[in-house]
Amino acid sequence: MPPLTDPAIKAQFQKVLVEWNCTGFITAKEGARNWITSNLTGINLKAVAKAMHDFVAGGGDIDQQKETRPEWTMWPYHYDFRLTIGGRKVYIETVLQDDDPNDPTIEIVSIHDA
Numbered sequence: 001m002p003p004l005t006d007p008a009i010k011a012q013f014q015k016v017l018v019e020w021n022c023t024g025f026i027t028a029k030e031g032a033r034n035w036i037t038s039n040l041t042g043i044n045l046k047a048v049a050k051a052m053h054d055f056v057a058g059g060g061d062i063d064q065q066k067e068t069r070p071e072w073t074m075w076p077y078h079y080d081f082r083l084t085i086g087g088r089k090v091y092i093e094t095v096l097q098d099d100d101p102n103d104p105t106i107e108i109v110s111i112h113d114a
Contacts, residue, residue: 001063001080009064012096012104013079017056020049028108035111040086048085048108052092055083072109079106082114089114 004010019025026049028036036048056062063080067073072095081092093110 001065003061004064004079006064009096010062012098012101013056013062013106016096016104016106017049017053020053021046024105025049026052026106026108028111032108032111039113040088040090043086045108048092048111051083051085052081052106055081078109 004013016025026045028045028048033045036043036045040048060081060083063082064077065080067075067078072078075095075097077096079094079096081090081094083090083092091110091112091114092108094106094108096104097107098104
């Protein structure tokens with residue numbers, strides 16, 4: 001997967017991730033929330049958001065993938081995190097919702113074992 005290199009998009013991710021502890025900046029679809037609850041014992045969405053923040057702050061790369069699935073083409077790209085949470089290697093697929101570039105949010109659309 002190609003890493004995210006666009007500095008403007010990276011800045012938007014950093015702007016959102018720094019707010020990991022505030023409700024509404026990082027959200028998750030129902031299926032992703034259910035997977036977290038069922039598979040990451042004692043971990044909630046805020047803990048996942050913090051792990052994503054810590055991963056990027058520690059130099060981890062976000063992958064940028066051109067979106068080709070017809071049901072998701074409203075977003076030109078999706079962004080993937082591959083990190084360890086609660087001792088498990090996980091893959092997190094996200095979309096950057098940047099309709100308002102000054103107030104972006106991240107939505108986790110899928111999460112599963114990597």
